[in-house]
Amino acid sequence: MDSNQRTILVMDADQRSALAVTRALGSHYRSARLVTADVSATALAGRSKYASHYLRYPSPVDQPEAFVCWVKANCLNGQFDLVIPTTEVTSQLLLINAERLPDLPMAFAPYSRVMQLADKSRLVRSAQVLGIPVPLSRFYTRLAELDPTTLVYPVVLKPSLSKIFLGDRWLSTHVRVLHSAQDFNRVCQSDRYLAEHPFMLQEFIPGQGAGLFCLYHQGQAIQFFAHQRLREKPPEGGVSVLSQAAKVDQRLQAHASALLSAANWHGVAMVEFRIAEDGTPYLMEVNTRFWGSLQLAIDAGVNFPVQLVSGFFGEPIVANNHYNEQQRLRWLMGDLDSLYIFLKRPYSFRAKLKRLVDFAAPRFRNQRHEVNRLGDLKPFWHELQHYFKP
Structure with missing residues (x-):
């Protein structure tokens, strides 16, 4: 056809x-x-x-x-x-x-193969076997196995699954950074799923996040892409609202390649790391789907959706390892939310003024808006209607 x-x-x-x-x-x-x-x-x-x-x-x-x-x-x-x-x-x-x-x-890869990566506990164990750096981790099948008196804070409590299928519905879980016994007790009360579902305790790694975006076809690496988060919502770290394409870090690529090749991966994946203060990249998790800032890769010259479709229909997959590393992507309404949160926080007047100027300053080269585009404006009107809906 x-x-x-x-x-x-x-x-x-x-x-x-x-x-x-x-x-x-x-x-x-x-x-x-x-x-x-x-x-x-x-x-x-x-x-x-x-x-x-x-x-x-x-x-x-x-x-x-x-x-x-x-x-x-x-x-x-x-x-x-x-x-x-x-x-x-x-x-x-x-x-x-x-x-x-x-x-x-x-x-997509089969469900069993997807869960090799999506299950965070299985992922960490696989990374340990492959020699990929991971935070020091302890594994539990349920909360009753944990002796809270042994905890050393800060510690990260990470459920094995982001989404738990209960047969008739899905349950969302949360990664928690615990700083005290009070935090632990509070989480035990709020996150009742911990009583019945597996989780990890991991050492807290100070540093910054980094992601690698990948496409594999039947176990073979096809494409890698990276970006830098310039602004996030909330401002202290979260969803990217302003990002820029970046050169692929060869250490991250080596770790991601080892992991995805061992899983005989097929399809797209986002491999997330945390870069420690000494420069060590620690594996955090893998998302086995398209990611929020996908449009940035497309604008920079890496068309992951077309590559995926081409591979599915047996057509040649055109990779691009020389994409535009200056390309930026801005999610305007998310950036507005981030600005509002920043201005409400107890930052200095100078910091708030700088943030406001950065938000308002136009950029005419190598930057596009994620949703609002002149040739296709109706999605932006849809977003505006829902943004201001009471």
């Missing part, structure tokens, strides 16, 4: 990563039919000019059985040549139900 005549379904359409996928594929495959879908009546990627149709499905989080039934009824009879989920919950739910959804066209 001509690549331009294919029909592709992009799920989780209210995610910024889904918007990036939709725009990237729509720009590259001019005549392809791109269908977007999510749980709400309208969604970010659904408003893009590249989306030919929008579908609404039951919530994969709160109604997983109804969602699987929807997929079975709407996606297995050749309606779509490829289905692209863009969140952890949706992708894992589809993989968990692979036997019920035979021949669902997805560019």
Whole structure:
């Protein structure tokens, strides 16, 4: 089939990563039919000019059985040549139900292989075998195994799974940095899932985060990309709202390659590290899906969605190891949130003034906005409507 005549379904359409996928594929495959879908009546990627149709499905989080039934009824009879989920919950739910959804066209590794990386406890053990630096870690299957009198603070409490599937719903977990016994007791009360589900205690590594973005095809490394976070929400560290492409750190690439090759990885992955004050990169986690700042890579010249689709259909995958390292990406509404939080914090007047000037200063070269784009403005109007909705 001509690549331009294919029909592709992009799920989780209210995610910024889904918007990036939709725009990237729509720009590259001019005549392809791109269908977007999510749980709400309208969604970010659904408003893009590249989306030919929008579908609404039951919530994969709160109604997983109804969602699987929807997929079975709407996606297995050749309606779509490829289905692209863009969140952890949706992708894992589809993989968990692979036997019920035979021949669902997805560019993912099998569920068992995904969990080699998505399960943080298994990931750390694999890294230890491979000689990849990880924080000192202790493993527990449930809270009752832990003697709190042995804790040395600060310590990081990290559930093995970010999302736990309970059969009829999904449970979100949280990584906690504990600074005292009071913190520990508070977390035990709030995070009740610790009583029944595995977690780790890891030493706290002072330093800064770093990520490596990867594409593998049937165990073979195809593409690596890196970026630098310039501003985040919240300002002390979190989601990137202003970022810039960066040169791939060869140490991070070596560690990521060892890990992904050992897992015989297939598809995209974001490998996260924490760079300690002495320069040692410690492995933190791996996200087995498209990431929030995907649009930056595309703008810099690394079109991960097109590479993924090309590989799925057996076409040549064009890698780019000489992308524009000066390219920046700004998520305007996220940056506005970050500014508001910063101005409310007890920083000095000078620091607040500088932050305000940095926010307002225009940049005309090598910077694009993530959502608001002149040639495709409807997603931005959608974002504005929801941003100011009471």
